[in-house]
Amino acid sequence: MTKFNVEEESTSDLEEELKRVTAENKKLAEMLSVVCENYNTLRNHLMECMRKNGEKEVSPTSKKRKSESSNNNSNLMGTNNGNSESSSTDEESCKKPREEIIKAKISRVYVRTEASDTSLIVKDGYQWRKYGQKVTRDNPCPRAYFKCSFAPSCPVKKKVQRSVDDQSVLVATYEGEHNHPQFSSQMEATSGSGRSVTLGSVPCTASLSTSTPTLVTLDLTKSQGSNDSKSTKPKGDSPKVPQVLVEQMATSLTTDPNFRAALVAAISGRLLHNN
């Protein structure tokens, strides 16, 4: 008899726990969306600052061809799926005569991998089909060309090539925007290099895992490309963002009431969870 009571009690406990976890999950989802909002705000702010700082920068590209480096400031979103709110930054690109050909948003993502890994695979939550590989002149490492598996309905392409300066860094150049959500979990569940998170209709990828060596960084520099020296090379742990910008970001974060509220919720949620 007591055994039955104990079972009943544990069942109600479990239900209680389930409710609590569900509520916490909901809260976390809300927090996540708040954090993403803050991220977008910060990013726009940062882009603004970078543009102001970078306008005076001459870019002595030795490339003879028009290339993606000529409009590399058009999108710094990395694996973003094209928030249209960030599209206000390409107003100066209208000078280009054949700009209408460049229909795609171009973004770059730097991914740190092991140098021994020659696969040229960048896990970003989407499925790609390789359609070509080429050794280019300015880089002895081959460049791989990928199309989204949903092509032709999804026009997105990407190029993946090792950095000239640091062979352990893969440079993925994305062209276009996906017109479909990210693949479901079975695609990336085993990749181990990142988690795909879908917030509403805006999928995004973040490398939340701390146990993997892979590091995804956004190209927040002006992407001087392969010219010049190694000093412009993005390193995972030596950010190129000037100290002033770091200060600004920190200030923005700490003064943002939404961020504070989210932080408080996160901490209290964590404490609750531990108890």
Next chain:
DNA sequence: CGCGTTTGACCGGCGC
């Protein structure tokens, strides 16, 4: 056998 990858051929833009 089907599907994805590889790889040499081909195409088109650009500079000279």
Next chain:
DNA sequence: GCGCCGGTCAAACGCG
């Protein structure tokens, strides 16, 4: 016009 070069195509190939 020619050659270089990046990008794409498509047949061959390999793997499950």
